[in-house]
Amino acid sequence: MSASEAEIIVEPYIRESQNKSYFQVNRRVFVDDNILAREERKIFDKCWLYIGHESEIPKPGDFLTRDVGGRELIFARGVDGLARAFFNSCPHRGALVCREKQGNDKMFRCMYHAWSFDLGGKLISRPEDERYHSEGIDGIHDLVQVSQLEDYRGLYFINYDANAIDLKTYLSGAIEYIDLTIDQSEVGMEIVGGTQEYGFEANWKLLVENSFDGYHGMPTHATYFDYLIAGGGQLGDNGTTVNEARDLGNGHAVIEYGAPWGRPVAKPVAAWGVQGEADTASLRAGLEKRFGKERADRIAYHNFNMLIFPNLVINNIMAITLRTFFPQSANKQHVKAWALAPSDESEVMRERRLYNFLEFLGPGGFATPDDCEALKMCQQGYRNLTYTAWNDISKGLGENEQINTDEEQMRVFWREWDRRMQGDSL
Amino acid sequence: MTIQANKQASLSLTRSDIEDFLFYEASLLDSWQLEDWLILFVEGAQYWVPPAGADDLVDPASTLFYVADDYFRLTERVKRLGKKTAHVEWPKSKCRHMVSNVRILDGTEDEFHVTSNFVTYRSKGGVTETYLGHHNYTLCLVDSEIKITKKVSFLDVDNINDQGKVSIII
Numbered sequence: 001m002s003a004s005e006a007e008i009i010v011e012p013y014i015r016e017s018q019n020k021s022y023f024q025v026n027r028r029v030f031v032d033d034n035i036l037a038r039e040e041r042k043i044f045d046k047c048w049l050y051i052g053h054e055s056e057i058p059k060p061g062d063f064l065t066r067d068v069g070g071r072e073l074i075f076a077r078g079v080d081g082l083a084r085a086f087f088n089s090c091p092h093r094g095a096l097v098c099r100e101k102q103g104n105d106k107m108f109r110c111m112y113h114a115w116s117f118d119l120g121g122k123l124i125s126r127p128e129d130e131r132y133h134s135e136g137i138d139g140i141h142d143l144v145q146v147s148q149l150e151d152y153r154g155l156y157f158i159n160y161d162a163n164a165i166d167l168k169t170y171l172s173g174a175i176e177y178i179d180l181t182i183d184q185s186e187v188g189m190e191i192v193g194g195t196q197e198y199g200f201e202a203n204w205k206l207l208v209e210n211s212f213d214g215y216h217g218m219p220t221h222a223t224y225f226d227y228l229i230a231g232g233g234q235l236g237d238n239g240t241t242v243n244e245a246r247d248l249g250n251g252h253a254v255i256e257y258g259a260p261w262g263r264p265v266a267k268p269v270a271a272w273g274v275q276g277e278a279d280t281a282s283l284r285a286g287l288e289k290r291f292g293k294e295r296a297d298r299i300a301y302h303n304f305n306m307l308i309f310p311n312l313v314i315n316n317i318m319a320i321t322l323r324t325f326f327p328q329s330a331n332k333q334h335v336k337a338w339a340l341a342p343s344d345e346s347e348v349m350r351e352r353r354l355y356n357f358l359e360f361l362g363p364g365g366f367a368t369p370d371d372c373e374a375l376k377m378c379q380q381g382y383r384n385l386t387y388t389a390w391n392d393i394s395k396g397l398g399e400n401e402q403i404n405t406d407e408e409q410m411r412v413f414w415r416e417w418d419r420r421m422q423g424d425s426l
Numbered sequence: 427m428t429i430q431a432n433k434q435a436s437l438s439l440t441r442s443d444i445e446d447f448l449f450y451e452a453s454l455l456d457s458w459q460l461e462d463w464l465i466l467f468v469e470g471a472q473y474w475v476p477p478a479g480a481d482d483l484v485d486p487a488s489t490l491f492y493v494a495d496d497y498f499r500l501t502e503r504v505k506r507l508g509k510k511t512a513h514v515e516w517p518k519s520k521c522r523h524m525v526s527n528v529r530i531l532d533g534t535e536d537e538f539h540v541t542s543n544f545v546t547y548r549s550k551g552g553v554t555e556t557y558l559g560h561h562n563y564t565l566c567l568v569d570s571e572i573k574i575t576k577k578v579s580f581l582d583v584d585n586i587n588d589q590g591k592v593s594i595i596i
């Protein structure tokens with residue numbers, strides 16, 4: 001531990017009053033490079049991190065390259081049908097072996113000295129192979145696999161720590177909400193139409209908070225709600241009265257609530273017309289047949305914004321977005337976002353879904369750019385931290401019930417973040 | 427050149443006419459006169475920004491775009507950007523839209539296709555972002571005036587990690 005790290009640990013990352021009157025986060029956690037370095041070791045090297053969805057590599061030979069937790073990975077499906085994750089570095093001199101974003105091939109060939117690897121990562125050929133005498137040294141010339149790769153219902157996660165607990169145990173209470181999402185379709189879900197990649201100048205943990213912050217909705221997104229009303233929507237037309245924030249264990253948390261927007265799974269809005277009502281009624285009936293009325297209602301009408309610790313967001317709202325984001329530095333992050341949808345969705349409902357997605361989400365949406373602006377403003381405000389050191393995350397503390405506009409879900413994240421940064425591991 | 431000449435004859439518009447129109451459009455965007463900009467579109471027009479690096483055949487029915495506005499949402503986008511609560515563009519960024527490499531591709535006065543290259547600069551808070559790519563326009567003549575029925579702005583970049591958003595009309 002360096003001297004500067006010892007120094008920062010003396011100052012608490014979070015402080016929570018015994019009588020539940022306040023919860024505060026030290027603004028240094030958003031700007032300090034030493035804290036970022038510690039996060040890489042204590043969090044990104046230890047936690048399960050989302051790499052991709054099964055539908056992105058459906059066939060043998062399908063591959064994609066993706067940076068996950070600061071590492072360059074290849075996510076590929078072998079001829080045996082199994083998905084694998086490799087470090088995208090040639091065992092020879094370390095160059096990226098695969099330089100395409102995605103594709104289908106029988107092997108990966110390094111451009112530098114033409115070492116070639118099969119989809120299982122095994123070295124299969126190299127020029128002047130007779131000059132090597134490394135028989136019996138198992139695997140040192142193969143691609144290195146990531147320690148752990150597991151999926152839950154098509155969502156694949158990696159873990160760089162060979163000793164980490166299994167994925168399902170790690171996901172804990174988040175399982176319930178993944179199930180609510182995947183159960184939308186009887187045949188399975190798929191990623192629709194690629195990846196949105198964008199970046200902005202704010203610490204990654206600010207996007208954790210923002211992704212399930214019900215409190216900011218009206219002030220930050222007034223123009224989105226203006227737009228909903230202009231389209232014939234009615235605020236308050238929620239389909240449900242549920243409104244809560246829940247701790248899902250292991251740092252995962254969720255807010256679950258009703259909202260005025262349409263949901264392609266089975267909540268119509270005026271703009272979809274009579275046909276939209278008929279389409280959603282039929283989907284709703286299918287859900288009820290499979291799950292009974294109560295669960296069908298929940299799948300159809302309940303929105304949720306969930307964080308799977310540390311940095312996978314599943315927001316099941318006017319569309320479903322998966323979103324993950326990694327720090328490039330303490331004050332800059334890169335985001336990857338996807339739309340998830342039932343594979344068997346009708347063409348017209350798919351169109352409504354993507355229309356819904358774009359009206360709120362992503363770099364050209366009516367909401368996401370304002371979120372990013374808010375987080376940038378926070379990051380800039382932290383230049384004053386010497387004199388204004390603490391963020392307040394107290395809303396709802398001391399209340400018996402935690403609602404979606406409270407901040408309990410963020411406190412769940414911060415307590416786990418703090419625990420891991422202090423050195424405990426799961 | 428014969429083919430090109432034929433196209434222009436059937437259209438009775440020169441590249442200069444088109445350039446005048448595109449430069450006028452750019453000037454409206456530079457000065458944030460978005461309501462006047464919207465008048466350049468026919469009712470029912472579309473405005474799309476496909477994801478970074480997309481090819482010309484990409485379709486918002488199956489691909490996740492940044493912007494895929496029908497006329498209603500385009501109108502709402504213009505209204506939104508006029509509000510102080512469109513936080514990302516308040517205070518307003520400074521913009522400069524450069525247009526070049528204008529070509530008339532084909533068509534008649536009822537519908538013709540034009541492509542141009544662009545570089546758009548957006549400057550705010552001490553940071554200048556660069557958007558570059560090409561526009562594909564579907565245009566028509568209404569009472570001898572050029573109108574837009576569809577504008578698709580392709581970002582010819584790998585990703586928008588540096589720009590972060592498409593909050594202006596590029």
